[in-house]
Amino acid sequence: MDLHNLNPSSLKSRFTTRFLRALTEINARKPIASSSSPREIFQRYRRIKDAADTSMAYSVRSRRTWSKATLWRLRTPSHRRRLASFGRRSSLNKTRTTTTASHRGAVVVQITSRGGGLGVQLEELRELVPGGEAMDLCNLLDETAHYIKCLTTQVQVMRTIANLYSLE
Amino acid sequence: MQPCSREMQAMNSLLNPSQQIPLQDLQINGHHSQFDDPASSHDDFLEQMLSTTSFPVSSSSWSDLKSPWDPPKPEESDPCNLDNNAADGFHHEEILASKLRQQQHHINGGDGSNSFQAMKMMMMMQQQMMAAGRPTVSASGCGVGNHQGGGEGSMLALFNGFGDGSFHHPQASFGANSTTEINQSQGPTAVAPPQEKPKQKVRARRGQATDPHSIAERLRRVRIAERMKALQELVPNANKTDKASMLDEIVDYVKFLQLQVKVLSMSRLGGAAAVAPLVTVMPSEGGGDCIQTSANNGGSLPRSSNGNQKPPANDSLTATEHQVAKLMEEDMGTAMQYLQGKGLCLMPISLATAISTATSHSRNPMISNVNPNTGINGNGSHLLLQSSGGDGPSSPSMSVLTVQSATMGNGVVDGAASVSKP
Numbered sequence: 001m002d003l004h005n006l007n008p009s010s011l012k013s014r015f016t017t018r019f020l021r022a023l024t025e026i027n028a029r030k031p032i033a034s035s036s037s038p039r040e041i042f043q044r045y046r047r048i049k050d051a052a053d054t055s056m057a058y059s060v061r062s063r064r065t066w067s068k069a070t071l072w073r074l075r076t077p078s079h080r081r082r083l084a085s086f087g088r089r090s091s092l093n094k095t096r097t098t099t100t101a102s103h104r105g106a107v108v109v110q111i112t113s114r115g116g117g118l119g120v121q122l123e124e125l126r127e128l129v130p131g132g133e134a135m136d137l138c139n140l141l142d143e144t145a146h147y148i149k150c151l152t153t154q155v156q157v158m159r160t161i162a163n164l165y166s167l168e
Numbered sequence: 169m170q171p172c173s174r175e176m177q178a179m180n181s182l183l184n185p186s187q188q189i190p191l192q193d194l195q196i197n198g199h200h201s202q203f204d205d206p207a208s209s210h211d212d213f214l215e216q217m218l219s220t221t222s223f224p225v226s227s228s229s230w231s232d233l234k235s236p237w238d239p240p241k242p243e244e245s246d247p248c249n250l251d252n253n254a255a256d257g258f259h260h261e262e263i264l265a266s267k268l269r270q271q272q273h274h275i276n277g278g279d280g281s282n283s284f285q286a287m288k289m290m291m292m293m294q295q296q297m298m299a300a301g302r303p304t305v306s307a308s309g310c311g312v313g314n315h316q317g318g319g320e321g322s323m324l325a326l327f328n329g330f331g332d333g334s335f336h337h338p339q340a341s342f343g344a345n346s347t348t349e350i351n352q353s354q355g356p357t358a359v360a361p362p363q364e365k366p367k368q369k370v371r372a373r374r375g376q377a378t379d380p381h382s383i384a385e386r387l388r389r390v391r392i393a394e395r396m397k398a399l400q401e402l403v404p405n406a407n408k409t410d411k412a413s414m415l416d417e418i419v420d421y422v423k424f425l426q427l428q429v430k431v432l433s434m435s436r437l438g439g440a441a442a443v444a445p446l447v448t449v450m451p452s453e454g455g456g457d458c459i460q461t462s463a464n465n466g467g468s469l470p471r472s473s474n475g476n477q478k479p480p481a482n483d484s485l486t487a488t489e490h491q492v493a494k495l496m497e498e499d500m501g502t503a504m505q506y507l508q509g510k511g512l513c514l515m516p517i518s519l520a521t522a523i524s525t526a527t528s529h530s531r532n533p534m535i536s537n538v539n540p541n542t543g544i545n546g547n548g549s550h551l552l553l554q555s556s557g558g559d560g561p562s563s564p565s566m567s568v569l570t571v572q573s574a575t576m577g578n579g580v581v582d583g584a585a586s587v588s589k590p
Contacts, residue, residue, distance in 0.1 A: 038505055049433040121415035128422045138388060141395035144418060148402045151425040158432040166435065166511045 011059055012153050018055035019157065026051060050074055056154045065139075066147050069131025435511035 007013065026047050054074055057067040125140065126132040129147050132140055396414060400406040403421045408414045 041505060041509060045430075045434045049430060052429060052433055118412055118415060121412060121419055124419045125415065125422070128419060128426070138391050138395065141392065141399060144422070145395065145399050145402055148399070148418075148422060148425065151422070151429065152402075155425060155428045155432065158429065162432055162435050162511060 011061075011150065012157060014059035014061075015056050015150075015153060016157050018059055019052055020161070022051035022055055023048070023161075052154060052158060056150055060146075060150065064143060064146055065131040065135065066129055066143050073130060434508060 026044070030044065053070055057070040060067040122137065122140070125144060126135075129140065129144050132143060135143065396411065399418055400414065403417055405417060406414065408417060
């Protein structure tokens with residue numbers, strides 16, 4: 001491992017700074033207790049995950065659709081999100097029927113398939129990539145590539161942090 | 169003469185709205201003339217022409233050309249009542265020449281209604297003659313001073329030759345059209361087989377469509393293809409050529425990555441609890457990952473630079489062990505959760521020993537306290553619960569502990585339990 005390739009402004013380092021900052025903040029707010037209930041554990045986990053996603057979305061220098069969508073998801077409460085998503089999706093969709101989004105990750109979609117046999121996978125991809133519901137195939141593939149890149153960075157950093165800290 | 173014979177019908181069809189077709193027709197002759205340089209033998213070319221005419225479908229333009237020489241209707245019964253398909257080269261010439269002369273007769277003596285079509289036929293035949301490189305025949309046929317130039321020259325000469333009378337208007341317009349269209353039709357657009365119906369369709373060759381819609385379509389397809397290729401490089405196992413399976417792979421990989429993020433954020437619950445020191449440089453098991461943080465993150469926290477990853481003191485691990493044992497007493501569920509929070513998992517001892525021996529060469533071998541269990545009965549059927557997603561290529565650093573369930577000596581717990589950290 002060489003130290004010469006460290007780029008202080010790379011995606012990885014940006015994400016790392018933000019994420020560590022968020023982690024310390026979470027820690028300061030609610031230090032973990034050994035007898036925390038599962039609910040607390042779950043809450044903490046949610047907070048950490050949201051912090052990770054938010055810091056990743058912020059670290060993206062060029063404004064990408066998925067980053068905006070992630071931030072939007074984490075900010076607006078779900079009821080407002082539902083209303084907004086109706087308007088957004090109906091205006092932008094041409095061939096898809098109504099979609100209802102309950103909360104993050106659980107999207108119930110009724111879709112008319114288009115574009116031959118690729119329809120199913122495409123819709124799945126749209127669900128997975130945040131903000132991918134209202135994009136055509138070309139842009140969707142672009143967003144997916146960038147999203148995958150950022151996700152791998154995120155996973156790498158988180159894993160090293162986890163290894164570092166859990167060895168204490 | 170009534171244009172009811174088949175050749176006249178053909179001529180009508182050729183004359184009808186899109187005058188492109190006859191010109192493209194002629195262009196075919198022009199094309200053929202391209203590969204027939206004057207030095208080559210004329211017989212070969214004529215035989216080629218004949219062979220093409222003998223094909224039923226290939227180029228029905230030829231069939232149209234052929235039609236004037238098909239076994240004509242009774243009104244056209246003439247000395248040229250011959251079967252062209254069987255004719256050889258010279259015979260073909262004779263037929264052409266005779267037809268020309270015959271048409272000339274018709275034209276010279278004939279009415280204006282027929283004359284244009286006859287002239288068209290003559291022009292076609294003229295063109296063929298030109299392609300065949302028979303200036304003499306054409307000259308003799310039309311009585312016009314033709315030279316073996318391009319098709320345009322001959323056509324204009326033809327027109328000039330027939331200069332007077334009722335030919336002026338159609339001639340002039342046709343002349344203008346012909347030159348321009350011949351100039352244009354030298355382009356790459358292919359020629360549709362002019363069918364024998366009034367509506368002609370021109371279908372461009374593949375990859376050379378000039379329609380803006382298809383161009384846009386093609387651009388879009390190209391862009392999608394290059395994006396797919398870029399994705400292929402990012403996603404592992406991307407040797408699929410099929411688009412659908414490639415999309416499947418992509419979807420699975422995205423799901424996997426998201427799951428990894430979830431799991432990793434879970435595993436940090438216990439780890440980040442104690443302290444969050446700033447790290448400057450840290451070797452990771454991923455082989456080359458570096459974390460560099462800026463210095464402005466709070467001066468209150470101590471700074472520690474870990475040059476290398478030392479195995480921590482074993483007492484923390486034993487403390488974990490005791491903790492887990494205690495939890496196991498009360499409730500398996502919480503014990504599991506505690507382990508999960510620590511980023512640890514349970515696995516049977518046999519597996520653990522196997523893995524530990526296998527990874528004894530790993531970078532951070534932290535094998536401690538591998539003690540055979542005493543007083544534990546039953547099978548080690550605790551299932552491995554990985555709290556951090558698969559590491560992929562990097563070999564995980566394993567620390568294998570065995571929980572001495574001393575407190576469970578009374579046999580409450582079945583199975584060998586060992587705590588290992590993947």
